[in-house]
Amino acid sequence: xxxxxxxxxxxxxxxxxxxxxxxxxxxxxxxxxxxxxxxxxxxxxxxxxxxxxxxxxxxxxxxxxxxxxxxxxxxxxxxxxxxxxxxxxxxxxxxxxxxxxxxxxxxxxxxxxxxxxxxxxxxxxxxxxxxxxxxxxxxxxxxxxxxxxxxxxxxxxxxxxxxxxxxxxxxxxxxxxxxxxxxxxxxxxxxxxxxxxxxxxxxxxxxxxxxxxxxxxxxxxxxxxxxxxxxxxxxxxxxxxxxxxxxxxxxxxxx
Numbered sequence: 001x002x003x004x005x006x007x008x009x010x011x012x013x014x015x016x017x018x019x020x021x022x023x024x025x026x027x028x029x030x031x032x033x034x035x036x037x038x039x040x041x042x043x044x045x046x047x048x049x050x051x052x053x054x055x056x057x058x059x060x061x062x063x064x065x066x067x068x069x070x071x072x073x074x075x076x077x078x079x080x081x082x083x084x085x086x087x088x089x090x091x092x093x094x095x096x097x098x099x100x101x102x103x104x105x106x107x108x109x110x111x112x113x114x115x116x117x118x119x120x121x122x123x124x125x126x127x128x129x130x131x132x133x134x135x136x137x138x139x140x141x142x143x144x145x146x147x148x149x150x151x152x153x154x155x156x157x158x159x160x161x162x163x164x165x166x167x168x169x170x171x172x173x174x175x176x177x178x179x180x181x182x183x184x185x186x187x188x189x190x191x192x193x194x195x196x197x198x199x200x201x202x203x204x205x206x207x208x209x210x211x212x213x214x215x216x217x218x219x220x221x222x223x224x225x226x227x228x229x230x231x232x233x234x235x236x237x238x239x240x241x242x243x244x245x246x247x248x249x250x251x252x253x254x255x
Contacts, residue, residue: 002226003162003212003233004253005123007063007091007242017045021052023243027250028056035254036233038089039240043077050086061089061123064097069112079114090115092122093145095166099129105148105253112149116156123162123235124149125214126196130182138192144237145201150203162210163200164235165192170215184215190228219248225253226253241251 012020024039032035033041038059041049047197066076082090091097092115093108108124126145127139141152146163155161170184200209213225221226225231234253239245 001037001210001232002253003210004035004037004248004250005061005089005164005212005233005235006037006198007214007235007237008039008041008241009063009096009237010042011238011241012023012042012045014042014045017041018048020241021049024058024246025052025056026059027247028235029056030254031250032254035250036251040091041083042091042134046082046087053056054086054088058241059088060086061091062120062131063094063112064155065092065120066106067114069114071191079111079118079120081121086117087120089121089123089162091164092127093149095127095168095171098125099168100117103205103228105145109149116159117229120163121160122202123164123212125164125235127166127168127214133167133169139195142192142196146196147203148201150200153204153205155207160210161200162212164214165189165196166214167192167193180196181254183221184213186221186224186228186231187227189213189215190230193228193230217249219245219252222249223252223255224247 040061040063051059062082063224065079069078069080078161092111099102112122126142128141132141167184169182194209211233212230212233217234217236218239
């Protein structure tokens with residue numbers, strides 16, 4: 001099984017999200033059963049996008065959730081609320097949440113538990129910054145993030161456990177050609193994926209993790225990443241917000 005997940009971030013407004021969702025729905029017959037596709041639109045456009053894509057077997061997820069069910073939390077949206085409008089997945093601890101909004105490992109754990117409680121499939125994002133990598137702390141940082149998320153956690157039977165490796169230094173800052181991060185070659189990505197799978201099995205031995213790569217994946221690189229046996233799929237950002245580039249990524253991944 002291959003996983004092709006599209007994080008639309010804050011690139012598309014309400015109308016643009018619906019236009020792209022309908023275009024993807026028209027292409028769904030090209031997706032083989034061996035490939036799982038999901039998109040993560042903005043909260044404002046999530047409901048109509050889910051109405052269109054859930055009908056054709058394309059999953060929809062939240063980019064972020066809050067850990068409380070209800071209450072005086074102005075501006076937040078709970079996991080239960082996202083589940084009720086058609087979400088199957090949610091990103092947890094995306095690198096931009098961690099490093100731009102200073103989300104802590106404790107908050108990541110709270111959100112992970114909230115997602116599991118309501119029946120969402122969390123996609124836990126982990127990864128190191130350039131400084132941490134240059135200081136040879138990659139393995140340490142990833143292990144801390146994984147342990148904070150999964151240690152002493154009872155994983156629901158039959159629920160997928162998905163981890164996305166996001167090398168922060170490889171993630172682009174925008175949609176322009178000059179905004180790409182440093183490249184992470186597929187051999188190094190494979191090494192880290194093997195490491196993540198081993199760490200997760202050490203914490204939760206009863207679960208076989210799905211590990212995705214999310215480091216500025218593009219049509220030119222997706223086939224190389226997916227050729228590695230321990231890279232089960234990709235989490236794509238800016239390149240997934242344009243129909244032409246997303247279709248090219250899907251074609252490269254499927255062929």
